[in-house]
Amino acid sequence: MCDALSDDDLTALSQAAQRMTIAAGRVFIEEGDPANYFYNITQGMVRVFKALPDGRRHITGFMGTGQFLGLAISGQCAFSAEAMEEVHLCRFSRSTLNQVFSDFPALERRLLNIAAHELTVAHEQMLLLARKSAVERVSSYLLNQVMRLDACAAGKLPNTMITLKLPISRADLADYLGLTIETVSRSFAQLKRNGLIDFSNAHAVTLMNPQKLEVIANAKG
Amino acid sequence: MCDALSDDDLTALSQAAQRMTIAAGRVFIEEGDPANYFYNITQGMVRVFKALPDGRRHITGFMGTGQFLGLAISGQCAFSAEAMEEVHLCRFSRSTLNQVFSDFPALERRLLNIAAHELTVAHEQMLLLARKSAVERVSSYLLNQVMRLDACAAGKLPNTMITLKLPISRADLADYLGLTIETVSRSFAQLKRNGLIDFSNAHAVTLMNPQKLEVIANAKG
């Protein structure tokens, strides 16, 4: 679950946790609710989002197995979270958690690192949302997906073609990138016309030249 | 400097720190540089931003006296920082900092809370950038400024008119809100036409009805 911890810590933690299963499609954290819990996802994918009263929404991110949820501490949940499939998680009450933190400072250290990393990612996403064009946003997304593949551990982009799964619907992608479904689709189409990507079906892209795609994604004209 | 610390901690910290003065306009953290330091601002305002190679940029935030900078830990700085005026700060080398963390866990706890709070703010800003219209963005900014005034500590909006200083140029505001200077100006003009705000000069707004402004800012139609 939390690789920076010793076995002792893990044992203590798992005793403090409460295991739960969430049905696909259920919103199990609701923005504005009192923030009483902290979660670790042990299986499945979760959509984290914020919405405006009129229905417009932004997906902050997608979280999967091993990731932590509910860090935002301020009495109120700052976002909603929805299970994209059946999800298993460990739940900690906030009071328990503070106890565990005191007993095992390594966990706190780890969470600080995670938070710092999430902040970096958030800043990158803000630049994307504030200043990138639709094609640049979609290209950036594709590159980020490549980067999290095992193959390119050290931040090295492959210079051969590479095929990716797109497990996420166009609607989710649009809400994640601050676009509409149609614009996402058209951006893919444009990248394809320009020979940068190819589709075997709507959920499997081949990046024909990841390095060229990076030039587009980051406006390294 | 860091109100969650005991006097002992403070003494230890200040010994580990290196005091510096940065001239107005100087970029003292450069995105991509090795991240060797951690900063605490003791005086003055700083602009934190990320830029694309072609010059487009996004201001992630403005940081002032008492705030921490450089949390993002990953070898590389994830953003640039520029002094908006003469700035005084305390600088800690990363190795020193790790030592201090081990000695004074309270500081680490505090930083985790700060990071969690910054994440919340970042998510809110992403929703703004991804989904809000220009007028909504400008309204949101004005409201956020009101909220950080002493008067509304408990998250309560005043229901009387209230005057704000806008210490930031339209250009900075545009880069912060993901708009252009002209659109910021026009959004202000529209809010003024609709009787929601008034200007005594370009850097002093009066919010005629903060509650109505909030309806606009958060699309509570």
Add this chain to the structure above:
DNA sequence: AAAGGATTTTGACTTAAATCAAGGTCTTCT
């Protein structure tokens, strides 16, 4: 295999914000 529904793509048109271009206003400096 056909029907039905959801998802994705494509097309025509609209619109909000960007861009280009003047004018104003404010500040600073001689």
Add this chain to the structure above:
DNA sequence: AGAAGACCTTGATTTAAGTCAAAATCCTTT
């Protein structure tokens, strides 16, 4: 005080992305 420059506002036009609508593809279920 007057000139020069920075900053802000307003106007005209363009454009990228949004909206509305229909077709195409995929997936599930009977």
